[in-house]
Amino acid sequence: EVQLVESGGGLVQPGGSLRLSCAASGFTFSSYSMMWVRQAPGKGLEWVSYITGSGDTIYYADSVKGRFTISRDNAKNSLYLQMNSLRAEDTATYYCTKCLPMVRALDSWGQGTLVTVSS
Amino acid sequence: EIVLTQSPGTLSLSPGERATLSCRASQSVSSSYLAWYQQKPGQAPRLLIYGASTRATGIPDRFSGSGSGTDFILTISRLEAEDFAVYYCQQYSSSPPFTFGPGTRVDIK
Numbered sequence: 272e273v274q275l276v277e278s279g280g281g282l283v284q285p286g287g288s289l290r291l292s293c294a295a296s297g298f299t300f301s302s303y304s305m306m307w308v309r310q311a312p313g314k315g316l317e318w319v320s321y322i323t324g325s326g327d328t329i330y331y332a333d334s335v336k337g338r339f340t341i342s343r344d345n346a347k348n349s350l351y352l353q354m355n356s357l358r359a360e361d362t363a364t365y366y367c368t369k370c371l372p373m374v375r376a377l378d379s380w381g382q383g384t385l386v387t388v389s390s
Numbered sequence: 391e392i393v394l395t396q397s398p399g400t401l402s403l404s405p406g407e408r409a410t411l412s413c414r415a416s417q418s419v420s421s422s423y424l425a426w427y428q429q430k431p432g433q434a435p436r437l438l439i440y441g442a443s444t445r446a447t448g449i450p451d452r453f454s455g456s457g458s459g460t461d462f463i464l465t466i467s468r469l470e471a472e473d474f475a476v477y478y479c480q481q482y483s484s485s486p487p488f489t490f491g492p493g494t495r496v497d498i499k
Contacts, residue, residue, distance in 0.1 A: 306488070308490075315478065315490060315491075315492050315493045316427075316429075316435065316478055316480070316490040316493075317490065318480075318486075318487055318488045318489060318490060321486065321488065330486040330487075330488075331486075332486070332487050333487070366434055366435075371437075371440060374423075374440055374441065374482070375423070375482035375488060376425040376437055376440035376441075376446075376480070376482060377425070377427070377435075377437055377480075378437045378440075378446060378447070380434035380435055380436070381434065382434060383434055
């Protein structure tokens with residue numbers, strides 16, 4: 272059974288940093304592309320970042336480019352999102368998601384971790 | 391950037407009725423790289439359909455997807471109690487961003 276478990280969320284002041292982690296299990300982690308997707312309270316879904324299984328291709332939404340960094344450690348079956356220069360508008364639940372093979376549709380989602388940016 | 395528009399914003403129906411949800415793209419979505427997700431309150435989204443018309447594993451056959459180019463439809467043939475939720479479309483064409491639509495809420499009439 273595929274499991275994605277996020278951690279690292281919390282309350283941070285504007286301008287601060289957080290690192291989200293996602294522990295993956297139940298599948299061959301290195302073979303799958305992954306994404307981070309976020310959802311502000313009461314709002315819709317927003318794609319944040321994408322990384323291929325090998326880590327050689329990475330994309331970011333314009334709203335986070337230059338501030339967020341996605342990475343993965345295939346030996347540890349873990350996905351990360353380093354978030355710097357955080358803003359109030361980054362407040363959201365962040366979901367770790369797994370892509371289908373050869374397709375960027377998201378077939379598995381974690382339970383999400385809440386990031387609140389506030390003074 | 392491909393912008394997705396979903397309509398209606400809210401659909402009020404009774405159990406057993408047919409639901410038809412629309413997702414329109416601002417430009418053609420290549421190779422039907424279009425997915426549909428269902429989200430219930432307090433839960434993570436769940437993949438229903440990918441490739442515009444392929445049901446994901448374990449999804450009941452009352453859910454079906456159709457369309458190509460810029461116009462896509464999610465149909466729920468006979469609504470069951472557990473289908474009342476918010477539905478999002480997403481395009482995942484070759485170039486980012488991989489945008490989501492704003493969602494359609496299906497609630498009980």
